[in-house]
Amino acid sequence: MALIEKYHPFTFNLKYFQITISFVMLFLLTIALMFGWFSTRKIREIVIEDFNQQQLMLAKHAASQIENSIELLERELTLLSLSPAIQYSEKPALLNRMNITFLSVKYEGVKEIKFIEAKTGKIYKVMENPNYVIEKCDSEDKKFLKWAALPSNKGEILFSEIVRCPNTPEENPPKLIMKMVTPVWQVSIDESHPVATNLFSGALVFTVDVTYLVGKVAFNIRSGKTGYAWVISNKGIFLYHEEKSFIGQNAFEARKGKKPTIAFTRINEIQREKMLKGEEGKSWYISGWHRGVEGEIKKLIAYAPIRLKEKPEPLIWSIAVVAPISEVEGAIKTIHFQQLILQGIVIVIILSVGLFINFILVTWSNILEKEVAKKTAELRKSEERYRSLIENAEDIIFTANLKGEILSINTFGKNFLNRPELEIIGKSIVEVFVPDGEILMASIKKIFETGESQQVIHKIVVDDKDFWFNTNLRGLKNEKGNIYSVLGISRNITERRKLEEQSYYTEKLAALGTLAAGVAHEINNPIAIILGFTDILLEKVPQGSQEYEILKIIEKHATDTKRIVENLLGFVRHKEHQEQLVNINECVDTVLEIMKNMFVINNIEVRKFLQENISFVKVDPGEIQQVLFNIINNAIYVMKGGGILTVSTKDDGEWVEISISDTGCGIPKEYRHRIFDPFFTTKEVGKGTGLGLWVSYNIVKKYNGIITFVTKTKEESEQTGTTFIVKLPVAKDQTRGTKNA
Known part of the structure; x- marks a missing residue:
């Protein structure tokens, strides 16, 4: 205190000064502790939110993979229905064509393909073992045939109800199957049928193992260390679950059956109000177990819809990714410990620096007064330099009031907008910054309401040309701290935006080229097999016979296909x-x-x-x-x-x-x-x-x-x-x- 009294130029009550400093230090320490408590809660919320957001990304990616598999099956079913061999029941080409398709879709869960012939009522079936079966229609097949015969269903695909596989009723977990049906009309042409008859031929049916289809995606999903995924149908039936006994059960009843002491109200509400309605989102619920650990466990959940079709009525499944909240507790504890250390350092700094700052402020009070005059002169020069920078900057710099009226604009802005000053000053920002002036207007109002700076990316049209700008908006305050206008600095980012878009599309096109090359390579293998067996059969069949002519047709078309594939590979191959x-x-x-x-x-x-x-x-x-x-x-x-x-x-x-x-x-x-x-x-x-x-x-x-x-x-x-x-x-x-x- 003697040192402060020696250097301080003013007379004051030293004891009163001590008390004031103590209260200030106590206040700052209280603020630091409260900030630490609030920040700990906020960090916990952020970590949980970030983890759940990652789960949502996993769910959306998995949903996209399943949708891609369904789209592949729809495409293969439609392509098969357009084959002349199917439409005109050409044997043995019909079964061969069905077998080719089966080989390409069986890894997506297709267990059998059958063609229900309308004229004879026969069913031609292709499956893994035995390869070919011909049998009579059952009642379900007749329903499919009746639906397919309606002209209004031409080109449509029917998804049947998901049921347990009748061939394996006691299997655990049960195998769930769904059938995809499409009509077959004689609309294609070939050498034997140069004119399409447009008559109804029958119906094509894919029998799909739904549990396999969704399971091959959901099985590989891991959220954190122990999180997993499950899938429900539009009827609320588990199509896949880590708890194998749940598969095929009602999602609203299975959990209650395993753990009747827990209500499961929240997860049932999420399933009913969100998942079954095709929404995506994230939340939490109370479960009764997790990977062998039983008891009330709080879990984080993220879910996304799997859209099979939209018309005439939407058909939506849903996939969920769940993990216990304990997955993130470790990260939260680590962050909390680090924050406590930081908080302690801050407290020490407050205590150490507080007294030193007061000493400096008291000691330098006279020096600061002398500096005011000097700084005022420098401020004038700085203001002149600032004005020069504003006028010569290559950005649009302007100010606007609460009504969005432009108060000032630099020379570059006037030249860029190609307007005289009279057509800009006093005009609404909506009229000057066309067509996205409303976006800037909304941001200006928000600054006046909240005081927070805003950043907006928007478009400006000048002489029928589109330009993109990144505009930073900041409130200008008066002596009382009230915002009286908004400063805007708009930088032209048109070229950068074009480069970013170009990079995105270039990468996308490169990926498509790689995919095309891969598909072409995979097609080459079955073509080689077809040509090889055709050569063998040609040696065994007498020339001039009908079988010989059919084999020559197969050989010709397979050779044409091979040439097309080789050309495609040469076209997309990187050189x-x-x-x-x-x-x-x-x-x-x-x-x-x-x-x-x-x-x-x-x-x-x-x-x-x-x-x-x-x-x-x-x-x-x-x-x-x-x-x-x-x-x-x-x-x-x-x-x-x-x-x-x-x-x-x-x-x-x-x-x-x-x-x-x-x-x-x-x-x-x-x-x-x-x-x-x-x-x-x-x-x-x-x-x-x-x-x-x-x-x-x-x-x-x-x-x-x-x-x-x-x-x-x-x-x-x-x-x-x-x-x-x-x-x-x-x-x-x-x-x-x-x-x-």
Whole structure:
């Protein structure tokens, strides 16, 4: 105290000062303890919430996997129903076709495939062992046949009720099966049936082991160390559970049967009000056991819907991921211990630094007064520098009041918005920052209400061009601490956003290429087996017989399929970038061969006019094939219902020109200047990335080429369509070999 009295310039009651310091220290210590208590509770809530959020992600991922398996079965069932061998009951092709499909879907839980023939009432059945069975319809099959015969159900898939497998009624855990049924109509054509009769043929049925289907996903889920997953159907029946005896039981009764002393009210309410209604979420409930440990155990639960179909009535299962709350208690205790240590350090710092700060404040009071004048002068200079920075910054900097009226804006902002100051100052932010001004307005109001800064990512349209900005909004306060206006700093992030989107779609497209290559590789194996056995059978069957002709047809189509798969593998296989002398006609033929099935499916006639002895161009053939694929794929999309695709090439000595024409609707005038922009697409969500023509444009430009288009809409001409023209410079070196077409 003597030291303080010596250096302090003012006279004061030393004892009173001591008491004041003590009260301040006590107050700060109380605040620190209360903060520690509140933060401990908050951390516990955050850790539990984070753990449950991870469980929700697991549940959603598992639901997606099961939905993908169901979609695969639906797709295979539909494809099988479109086979001419099935529709026209061609034996033995019918059973062979069913067996091929069975081999591809049995790992998804399909136990048997049967075709109920409407004309004879016979059932052709394919299963693991024995392979083929032919039998008569039972009552259930007749119901399926009656449903399939209704024209209104054409193209639909019926999901039957889930029941215990009648062949293994005593098995534990029980095997639950479901049947997927689709009508078969004679709508396809082949060499034997060049004209579709459109008559009803029968019904196809997949018998699916539901317990296996969901179990192969749910079995591998582990939340924390001991958490697991379970699945219920739309009727509240357990399709899978770690407690095997629960499978096949009612989810609202099974737990009560095992532990009657516990009410299970909360989990039953979650199942009834959330899960069975197709909602996703997270919560907790009281269980009676967990992995052999019995007693009242609080568990965390996250659940997500498994949507099998939406129309005509939704069919929804639900998967839940659960774990005892004890999984997170260890992490909470560790964090709490660390917080106690930190809190102790804070208390020591408060006690040590508090007195020192008071000493410094008292001792330096005169020095601070002298510094005020100096700092005031520096503040004026700083304000001038600040104003200069604001006016010369390459960000839009503005202020606005509570009504959203702009009070000021820097020079860059006025120039960027391309408006004079009179059209900005005093105007509503909704009018100036079009079209997302309402978002900024809402954030400004929130700042005035809460005082918290806001960050908004929004769009600004200037001269019909879209720009994306990241705007930080902060309240400006007066001497009383009240907010009187809001400062906004908007940074242009358009290029960064485009790069992020480009990276996302590029990774997605690469993944699709990898998936396509994998599927093509898997198809090669059964094709090789088909060709091998066909050769053996051809040696044993006399030429000229009907069996010989059928085998030759099988051999021809299998060989065609093998060639298509090899072309697909060559198209998607990653290769190092390598420029070489390329005959452009070969690239055209390769792409048209790969897309041959797409032309047939979309009823498109291909007309090809390729100049013979065409000059070589020096390019990467894979990249040029990508350009052709993108343009032709767009042409197929716009020719809904069919059309004519014309592909031609010519060589004028300086340029090799590729022309691709369609008979679609043409490109509207308002879109023509944007079709080569990245991420611009007129396709529905999920059917286009907006990268195809942009990638094509950059590939052609890289080789000093030119890509242009000519288009006519119905407003401009009776004959509509679009022609894309790609010109590539002729290679100076033409020594690769002969220039065959």
